[in-house]
Amino acid sequence: xxxxxxRNPGNKEAEEKFKEAAEAYEVLSNSDKxxxxxxxxxxxxxxxxxxxxxxxxxxxxxxxxDIFGSIFGGGGGPFGGQQRKKGNGPTPxxxxxxxxxxxxxxxxxxxxxxxxxxxxxxxxxxxxxxxxCRPGTKPESCKSCDGxxxxxxxxxxxxxxxPCTTCHGQGFTISSPCSECRGQSRVxxxxxxVVNIPQGIYNQAELRVSGKGDAGIFGGSxxxxxxxxxxxxxxxxxxxxxxxxxxxxxxYPQLVLGAQLEIESIDGTKEAIKIPKGCPVGxxxxxxxxxxxxxxxxxxxxxxxxxxxxxxxxxxxxAKQSLLDYAGKIGEASTxxxxxxxxxxxxxxxx
Numbered sequence: 001x002x003x004x005x006x007r008n009p010g011n012k013e014a015e016e017k018f019k020e021a022a023e024a025y026e027v028l029s030n031s032d033k034x035x036x037x038x039x040x041x042x043x044x045x046x047x048x049x050x051x052x053x054x055x056x057x058x059x060x061x062x063x064x065x066d067i068f069g070s071i072f073g074g075g076g077g078p079f080g081g082q083q084r085k086k087g088n089g090p091t092p093x094x095x096x097x098x099x100x101x102x103x104x105x106x107x108x109x110x111x112x113x114x115x116x117x118x119x120x121x122x123x124x125x126x127x128x129x130x131x132x133c134r135p136g137t138k139p140e141s142c143k144s145c146d147g148x149x150x151x152x153x154x155x156x157x158x159x160x161x162x163p164c165t166t167c168h169g170q171g172f173t174i175s176s177p178c179s180e181c182r183g184q185s186r187v188x189x190x191x192x193x194v195v196n197i198p199q200g201i202y203n204q205a206e207l208r209v210s211g212k213g214d215a216g217i218f219g220g221s222x223x224x225x226x227x228x229x230x231x232x233x234x235x236x237x238x239x240x241x242x243x244x245x246x247x248x249x250x251x252y253p254q255l256v257l258g259a260q261l262e263i264e265s266i267d268g269t270k271e272a273i274k275i276p277k278g279c280p281v282g283x284x285x286x287x288x289x290x291x292x293x294x295x296x297x298x299x300x301x302x303x304x305x306x307x308x309x310x311x312x313x314x315x316x317x318x319a320k321q322s323l324l325d326y327a328g329k330i331g332e333a334s335t336x337x338x339x340x341x342x343x344x345x346x347x348x349x350x351x
Contacts, residue, residue: 089139089172090132090185095122095214095223102227104197106234107266110244110292112199119193119225122186122214128178130219132185137176142167186215195227200242200293200300203231237266242301244291249310255279265290265303273305281309 003021008014027033098121104113124130133139141147145164149171152161163169177183193212201207206228213223237246244266250259258277262270271287279285284304291301315323 089141090170090218092220093217094220095186095216097223097226098213099226099228101230102195102197103230103232104201105232106237106239108197109201109203109229109231109239110199111267112201113197115195115197117193117195117227118190119212120188120190121212121225122188123191124215124219125178125181125185125187127180128185130185130215132174132178132181132183132218134176134178137174139172139174142171142173145171147171185218193225197229198295200295201229201231202239202295203229205229205295234266239292240304242292242294242299243304244301245304245306247306247308249308250275250279251310255281255307255309263305271303275307279307281307283307 003014003017027037098119100117100119102115102117104115125132128135131138142149142164144166145151149164149167149169150161151164152159154160164171167173174183178185181187191212193209195207195209197207206226209225209227211222212225215222237244239245246263246266248261248263254261254275256278258279259275260272261275262272265271271290273285273287275285284306287303287305289300290303293300312319
């Protein structure tokens with residue numbers, strides 16, 4: 001571009017530099033020629049059939065028209081690139097993809113659900129059936145560019161192209177546009193969709209709803225709608241990978257003596273569990289296969305129950321005395337190996 005003749009009219013030195021650049025490209029773009037140049041230098045390329053010295057600018061374009069055409073000619077015209085086929089009319093183009101967020105509860109992610117959503121997007125114009133033309137008419141090939149979408153001009157050795165200003169580079173004109181879409185082949189509107197949220201969907205997962213993005217232009221295919229899933233926190237349950245996890249408050253006697261209990265899962269189903277004797281606080285109790293469904297497979301995680309000790313804040317005088325009596329009966333020894341027993345604890349803190 002620095003030595004482009006159009007930027008340096010009448011400058012013979014610039015023209016020579018431009019030819020040198022073309023010669024260098026010929027060597028560098030061919031692995032065999034480049035290998036010879038690396039071995040023998042510039043002199044090794046002289047006098048053989050592997051190297052071509054250009055006599056003038058026209059000679060350069062004869063050999064490198066595809067390259068310079070795409071750079072200087074805008075991808076069309078006599079120097080390479082494909083021109084628009086004349087008389088074909090509008091070219092269908094796919095519509096844009098759209099993105100939107102949707103919020104669901106943890107229970108809905110566990111069970112799966114249907115969500116009614118609203119989107120504002122382009123839809124096909126039914127009045128003209130996406131042609132952009134008033135019914136009974138059709139597009140016409142642009143007379144200014146003869147349907148190519150490009151207008152060409154020549155300056156010196158070079159040919160240049162630019163988008164046709166009459167048809168805006170489209171190659172056709174619509175003399176009688178549709179009254180509904182004004183020749184655009186589509187219109188914007190609000191649409192309501194019912195979306196299926198699968199079981200086991202995880203937070204920030206992305207769902208693709210095929211064909212529900214923007215409608216294509218002039219009958220092109222529609223884009224897709226991408227939904228990002230936001231899952232609200234639950235006060236009682238949480239998710240760990242595919243496990244459904246919850247805390248369960250138990251009394252001290254239930255932890256010591258064991259118990260048979262029935263608990264309610266996040267979806268309202270009942271599950272029977274057994275608390276083993278001497279169950280430590282925080283020891284996980286698993287119910288296999290009762291967690292979240294693996295969205296990528298057929299397995300499910302576990303329902304994980306974490307026992308906690310429900311410590312009463314207030315005790316009646318009778319209950320307090322019973323607890324002190326119990327502390328005295330089990331003695332000073334601690335099952336966890338510490339030096340101070342339970343009764344010592346009660347003496348210090350309860351008096």
